[in-house]
Amino acid sequence: MSADGSLVVGSRRKRSLVAVSLTVVAVLCAAYAIAPFVLILAGSLERNTTAILSSWDPLSIHAIIPKSLSGAGYSENVRGSFGTALRNSIVVAAATVVIGLVLAIFAAFALAVLKFRFRELVFGLVVVSFLIPFDAVSIPLSGTFREWGLSNSLIGLVIPGLGNGFAVFLLRQFFLGIPSELVDAARVDGMSNARMVWSVFIPLSKPAIISAGLVLFVGQWQEYLWPLLTVSDTSKEVAPVALGEFVTQFATDYRGMFAAAILTTAIPMVLVLLLQRYFGQTVIGTEGK
Amino acid sequence: MLAPVLAALVVLRLYPIALALKDSFEGPHGASLANYRFIFSSSQFLHSLLVTLIFNVIVNPFQLAVALGLAVLLTRRVPGRNLWRALIFAPVAMPMPVSAVIWNEIFAQNGAANGLLKLLGLPAQGFLTSQHQALGSIIILASWIGVGYWMIFLIAGLQDIPTALYDAAAMDGTSVWQRFRYVTLPMLRRPLAFVLVADTVANLVLFAPVQILTSGGPLNATNLLMYSIYQEAFTDSAVNLADAETIILVLVSLIIVTLEFRILRSGE
Numbered sequence: 001m002s003a004d005g006s007l008v009v010g011s012r013r014k015r016s017l018v019a020v021s022l023t024v025v026a027v028l029c030a031a032y033a034i035a036p037f038v039l040i041l042a043g044s045l046e047r048n049t050t051a052i053l054s055s056w057d058p059l060s061i062h063a064i065i066p067k068s069l070s071g072a073g074y075s076e077n078v079r080g081s082f083g084t085a086l087r088n089s090i091v092v093a094a095a096t097v098v099i100g101l102v103l104a105i106f107a108a109f110a111l112a113v114l115k116f117r118f119r120e121l122v123f124g125l126v127v128v129s130f131l132i133p134f135d136a137v138s139i140p141l142s143g144t145f146r147e148w149g150l151s152n153s154l155i156g157l158v159i160p161g162l163g164n165g166f167a168v169f170l171l172r173q174f175f176l177g178i179p180s181e182l183v184d185a186a187r188v189d190g191m192s193n194a195r196m197v198w199s200v201f202i203p204l205s206k207p208a209i210i211s212a213g214l215v216l217f218v219g220q221w222q223e224y225l226w227p228l229l230t231v232s233d234t235s236k237e238v239a240p241v242a243l244g245e246f247v248t249q250f251a252t253d254y255r256g257m258f259a260a261a262i263l264t265t266a267i268p269m270v271l272v273l274l275l276q277r278y279f280g281q282t283v284i285g286t287e288g289k
Numbered sequence: 290m291l292a293p294v295l296a297a298l299v300v301l302r303l304y305p306i307a308l309a310l311k312d313s314f315e316g317p318h319g320a321s322l323a324n325y326r327f328i329f330s331s332s333q334f335l336h337s338l339l340v341t342l343i344f345n346v347i348v349n350p351f352q353l354a355v356a357l358g359l360a361v362l363l364t365r366r367v368p369g370r371n372l373w374r375a376l377i378f379a380p381v382a383m384p385m386p387v388s389a390v391i392w393n394e395i396f397a398q399n400g401a402a403n404g405l406l407k408l409l410g411l412p413a414q415g416f417l418t419s420q421h422q423a424l425g426s427i428i429i430l431a432s433w434i435g436v437g438y439w440m441i442f443l444i445a446g447l448q449d450i451p452t453a454l455y456d457a458a459a460m461d462g463t464s465v466w467q468r469f470r471y472v473t474l475p476m477l478r479r480p481l482a483f484v485l486v487a488d489t490v491a492n493l494v495l496f497a498p499v500q501i502l503t504s505g506g507p508l509n510a511t512n513l514l515m516y517s518i519y520q521e522a523f524t525d526s527a528v529n530l531a532d533a534e535t536i537i538l539v540l541v542s543l544i545i546v547t548l549e550f551r552i553l554r555s556g557e
Contacts, residue, residue, distance in 0.1 A: 023369075026373040030377055033377045040394075104294065107291050110291040132539055159297075166487075224496070240387065240497075241386070247390055247502075257390060271382075
């Protein structure tokens with residue numbers, strides 16, 4: 001097509017140069033993101049972590065590959081009090097996802113499909129609640145929870161995770177995209193609202209529900225200030241708080257700390273990697289949607 | 290159907306604010322503005338407010354810009370881009386106390402950061418222990434966590450932009466930069482607004498790294514408001530002062546978020 005062949009070759013070379021440099025940038029960014037994981041994974045498996053830490057040499061291969069392997073950091077943690085904390089975290093996060101999803105799905109359905117007075121106002125309230133960070137109000141609220149006898153209980157840890165305006169917002173956006181003809185048809189068939197949620201909305205909204213579930217899970221798994229405020233009994237402690245204690249202890253057990261860090265991260269990481277393709281995809285529309 | 294969520298929102302958001310507001314007026318001499326007068330004449334609180342504002346003015350636009358850059362990069366035809374996306378997203382799966390613990394080791398005197406500097410022939414830095422570098426170090430840490438998360442939302446937004454728009458713009462002989470400026474940015478306004486607001490809401494109450502790593506120091510350089518309130522309530526047992534500070538924090542959040550919405554709307 002082009003009379004001047006050299007121009008085409010030139011632009012092709014330029015294009016591949018751009019592609020190579022973009023790839024290099026992407027690889028560097030990814031390496032930066034995971035380098036800390038590699039460092040602690042190596043540290044968690046090292047027999048003598050303290051010796052390694054006293055002179056961390058990034059050039060040495062032992063910065064990323066342990067000199068002498070040991071799984072003791074993991075086995076000690078799982079058996080010890082950290083194991084209890086990890087189990088508490090799993091129970092609390094799982095309960096938050098299940099109950100939180102049920103609540104959010106019904107609320108989102110009401111806000112997207114049902115017509116009632118003050119609907120916009122109620123939706124506004126949900127959005128505003130999302131814009132007030134929970135941690136900001138957690139100190140006054142922790143006093144109330146203590147009065148209600150909900151401190152030092154797993155239920156007291158689950159409840160704050162349930163009021164998740166973001167999950168409601170996300171599901172409502174998705175439900176708005178479900179054709180109203182389907183709702184009308186279901187009405188004609190005499191379906192109740194609850195039935196409609198179960199057999200029409202839930203099956204059609206799998207990606208949005210997975211995203212909302214992930215938001216609820218990660219939100220609860222990350223929670224640190226609230227458990228710090230409301231739990232003093234070590235048998236009810238959650239993993240992030242137990243981990244924070246590793247640092248504030250007088251003599252830090254680095255290997256145990258790194259192993260605990262890996263364990264605490266592995267669970268949401270696996271979930272996120274498995275479900276990543278649903279996440280984000282449904283979260284927000286662009287202009288004009 | 291709405292009742293449980295509404296009840297949760299009222300109990301978990303509105304009620305504690307009302308409670309904090311009521312208690313913030315209480316003191317040994319009955320109801321008054323004394324607590325507010327006190328905190329606004331306390332240099333420590335004002336400094337903490339200033340640090341929180343400086344932190345947010347830097348960290349939020351910075352994270353948004355980096356997340357946008359990464360999102361644009363990883364929606365182009367880069368080999369293995371799904372893998373790079375997953376790896377860059379990974380830090381958010383890590384609970385913040387864990388990230389704090391790891392970065393504490395990285396920033397340590399003989400840690401990886403100074404190891405790298407030595408490799409480049411540069412002098413060792415104090416990072417978290419230096420008054421001038423501590424806040425910057427916290428920004429690096431917070432961004433390492435957050436950027437990949439926000440990137441995912443922007444990637445979703447970028448993928449929703451019809452390719453026909455780019456084809457049309459390319460046909461008009463526009464440059465890459467012009468296409469970014471006049472197609473990508475306007476089409477991405479809503480996701481950008483969402484990310485900026487959600488990111489700000491998260492960063493305004495940043496707490497774990499401060500509590501675990503610096504305790505607000507050195508010399509209050511990282512005394513972010515959330516930590517300052519926590520200290521007030523638990524170490525100093527000045528609960529009513531903490532309530533007044535909580536109200537200020539909620540107000541600051543609402544003002545900043547409203548401003549951000551305004552700024553992003555003004556372009557429409």
